[in-house]
Amino acid sequence: MIDLALAGAIDRPDGDGRAGGGRCDDAVRFTVAIDDGRIVAIRFGADACPSTTAAAAWLATAASGVTLLDAARLGTAAAQAVVGGARACVEVAVDALHAAIGDAFCRGASVPGDGRLAVAMSGGVDSAVALVEAHAAGLAPVGVTLALWIDPLAPDASRACCAPDAVRRARDACHALGVPHVGLDLRDAFRERVVDPFIAAYAAGATPNPCTRCNGDFRLHELVAFADRIGARRLRTGHYARVDELDGVAVIGRGVDETKDQSYMLARVPADVVARLDLPLAGRTKADTRAVAVAHGLAAAGVAESQEVCFLGGGQLRPFLRRAGVRASPGAVEDERGRRLGGHDGSIGFTPGQRRGVGVSADEPLYVLRTDVARNAVVVAPRSRLGTRQVWLDEVRLSVPQERYDAVLRHRAAPISATLHDGMLTLERDAFAVAPGQTAALYAGDLVVGSAMIASAPIG
Amino acid sequence: MIYLDHAATTPIRDAVFEAMLPYLRERFGNASEPHAHGRAARAGLDTARASVASALGAGADDVVFTGSGTEADNLAVAGRLAGGGRVVASAIEHPAVRERLLAYAASGGDVAWAPVTGDGLVDVAVLESLVQSDDALVCVMGANNVTGVVQPIAEVAAICQARRVPLHVDAVQAATALALDVAALGDRATVAIAAHKLGGPKGVGALVGRGVRTLAPTVYGGGQERGIRPGTEDVAGAVGLATALATLPNGERRAALRDRLESRLALPVAGANAPRLPGHACLLTGLRGDTLVRLLDDAGFSVAASSACAAGDAAPSHVLAAMGIDDRAARGALRVTVGVATTEHEVDRFLAAFADVHARLAAAARAVG
Structure with missing residues (x-):
């Protein structure tokens, strides 16, 4: 029975979500009015097949009068059990309801109460295990996934961790446990605050690390803000790193699994956000996590690892930058004295230490030393010339200042003992191929006590 | 029913x-x-x-x-x-x-x-x-x-x-x-x-x-x-x-009931200007025909859609496509066919139910428009 009593739309809603437009051309919309975290009015629109329309009508009734978090428990399996129909049809209606719930939170709705645990869900195995264990421990978890911008022309956009499929997978993992799941659509903000600076950095000849910037300045802030709105003191994530304390300040520490350690990626997260984190995989290896996932029969157990730069969606960097308007024109590959050794078809994307693609034959192997954007030149040199002991830093953040630091100048690089004065990092031994735009993570032992962005590395 | x-x-x-x-x-x-x-x-x-x-x-x-x-x-x-x-x-x-x-x-x-x-x-x-x-x-x-x-x-x-x-x-x-x-x-x-x-x-x-x-x-x-x-x-x-x-009765009664139905509904009809079978009305409702079928079924009426969802097997009717009716309009087609035993009372009850269902589904469709 399809009950159309709640068909229509609310004027000036507190949450508005749409879904559909895929192969079947169905379209569903939910509008909600919220009072004190409760859905006090809800209407649905549908131009869709019977199954989708029936699911939308049922969801509207089921979400009527309940809190946003109880509405966020309503999922595809539950709707399908009531209204039947194909999963893909029902899912369109569920997507639209969840878009409206997420929109309500994005517009500032909050749900009273405390004692909840926000769990950041990526759709992958790590966060799925983090969720299952929170649920088993009775921590009242609430799953949250950020929908982030992905290059729409990427070959493999659905594999990125914040693609619609991944959001649905995260939602299903929550709903399988009866746990609420909220998807926050932050595509525009992510584009503006992470992707655009990434593009600009490349255009300026740097080699940016978008992940440290995203974690440090965007993603975890948004997730903690969501935790605040649902009365959750902590935000649990599936990172392989730990939260520790040094001199009364919350700091990130290395995880047990050296091959998966993500402390570098979290290096720019400010102490007030670190203090809110709950990282249960700190003492685990990836193999441990997969074993737990298999033991719980989690669908995410077999999900492929997401790639490093999520918004490239498996695509190549240079075509992406070209589409983003970064100009690439042929120029010279030259030595340090400015002698032309060969040519390149665009200096963007060359990074210090790179050897592949240099395309110059010489007596000894030549590596990229730096790019000179103003002259569109790529400067190459023998490996011996790539070492440096002084690195200029920008945007320095020190949570617990030290005399000496163990500086890590790119992901998975070995730490080098260093001192820091007036933005100049002085290394105890040579670092090779230091790339402007990368993050310098400053450790004290295995604790991250500061970070900065590498501005330039004076040579010699 | x-x-x-x-x-x-x-x-x-x-x-x-x-x-x-x-x-x-x-x-x-x-x-x-x-x-x-x-x-x-x-x-x-x-x-x-x-x-x-x-x-x-x-x-x-x-x-x-x-x-x-x-x-x-x-x-x-x-x-x-x-x-x-x-x-x-x-x-x-x-x-x-x-x-x-x-x-x-x-x-x-x-x-x-x-x-x-x-x-x-x-x-x-x-x-x-x-x-x-x-x-x-x-x-x-x-x-x-x-x-x-x-x-x-x-x-x-x-x-x-x-x-x-x-x-x-x-x-x-x-x-x-x-x-x-x-x-x-x-x-x-x-x-x-x-x-x-x-x-x-x-x-x-x-x-x-x-x-x-x-x-x-x-x-x-x-x-x-x-x-x-x-x-x-x-x-x-x-x-x-x-x-x-x-023993098949002639089509006069069926034609009269079909004409009554079509004139009261005032919707576009596929093939309206051609000679048609007497009991046959193919209405272009402007909404989703398959969903109307389900809603009318809920209300106690059995009628047919000509096309199912675009992702499904029956999509969209090759007949309506051959007539130059676009996919969207074709998906709205609703086939209502009266029989030799159908009564005027039944047609009138259908008209009332259809008006109600159509208005509410139109409101749902407008909300996504």
Whole structure:
């Protein structure tokens, strides 16, 4: 029975979500009015097949009068059990309801109460295990996934961790446990605050690390803000790193699994956000996590690892930058004295230490030393010339200042003992191929006590 | 529950049921056996065959009973194309003909599709230009099952006779209201009918016309139906088909009810300007036809959609597409077909329910617009 009593739309809603437009051309919309975290009015629109329309009508009734978090428990399996129909049809209606719930939170709705645990869900195995264990421990978890911008022309956009499929997978993992799941659509903000600076950095000849910037300045802030709105003191994530304390300040520490350690990626997260984190995989290896996932029969157990730069969606960097308007024109590959050794078809994307693609034959192997954007030149040199002991830093953040630091100048690089004065990092031994735009993570032992962005590395 | 899907199938009428009963019980014999039981069954079969022949203007020898209208259509097409050859068919044929021809084309056969006008009538001028004197077969249905549009069969038959090409007419829908004269269609013409559309039982049809004499059998067996369609005869079914055909009321009542329905609804109607079967209304609702079917079902009315979702199997109706109706409008098509027993009261109750459902679904659709 399809009950159309709640068909229509609310004027000036507190949450508005749409879904559909895929192969079947169905379209569903939910509008909600919220009072004190409760859905006090809800209407649905549908131009869709019977199954989708029936699911939308049922969801509207089921979400009527309940809190946003109880509405966020309503999922595809539950709707399908009531209204039947194909999963893909029902899912369109569920997507639209969840878009409206997420929109309500994005517009500032909050749900009273405390004692909840926000769990950041990526759709992958790590966060799925983090969720299952929170649920088993009775921590009242609430799953949250950020929908982030992905290059729409990427070959493999659905594999990125914040693609619609991944959001649905995260939602299903929550709903399988009866746990609420909220998807926050932050595509525009992510584009503006992470992707655009990434593009600009490349255009300026740097080699940016978008992940440290995203974690440090965007993603975890948004997730903690969501935790605040649902009365959750902590935000649990599936990172392989730990939260520790040094001199009364919350700091990130290395995880047990050296091959998966993500402390570098979290290096720019400010102490007030670190203090809110709950990282249960700190003492685990990836193999441990997969074993737990298999033991719980989690669908995410077999999900492929997401790639490093999520918004490239498996695509190549240079075509992406070209589409983003970064100009690439042929120029010279030259030595340090400015002698032309060969040519390149665009200096963007060359990074210090790179050897592949240099395309110059010489007596000894030549590596990229730096790019000179103003002259569109790529400067190459023998490996011996790539070492440096002084690195200029920008945007320095020190949570617990030290005399000496163990500086890590790119992901998975070995730490080098260093001192820091007036933005100049002085290394105890040579670092090779230091790339402007990368993050310098400053450790004290295995604790991250500061970070900065590498501005330039004076040579010699 | 009010039934307004008579183009899909019809309830068996009392007179038909009564006529069949003896052949399901005491006259159960095998009509091919010479004994008394067999002779009793044979007598019923012969009478049924003569009755069907008479109703369609054919000789008794030119009636082949089949297990369905679909089987009759398949026999007419496959039995004619056993030796290959080119086929011209209308673009709006029922799947019983269309799918058989698509399979023929997929295996290398030559099939030309004749377009229809915006009103759903096969374009006779184009058809005439397509048909060649050495073609193996022309297929044009008597009336379309989606729109109810009655096709210009006399003109098509004249073209076929002038070029000496066999004609097959799928009259499964047309026979619900039209008088058919098979003799006028030519020496090698065939016509397919099915009992269940006429107030008869499911599981019986017939292929009728002098053309059956020159068909190759598509199944082999004990030689029944002159070897063209062997298998122990379904005498009760044949009697049911004959009775249903002979006792079918004319279409005046159905036409009056259909006109009442269409005039009150004031929606666009597919094929509105063409001659149509009397009980047939194909409404272009502007909403989703499949969803309206579900909502009307909830409200106690059985009607049909012409197209399902674009991702599904039945998407979108090839008939409406051939008429130039775009996918979106086609998805809104709702087929309402009244039957010989439908009452004005039932039509009026449907009108009230439809107005309510349509208004609420329109509100849902507007919200996403």
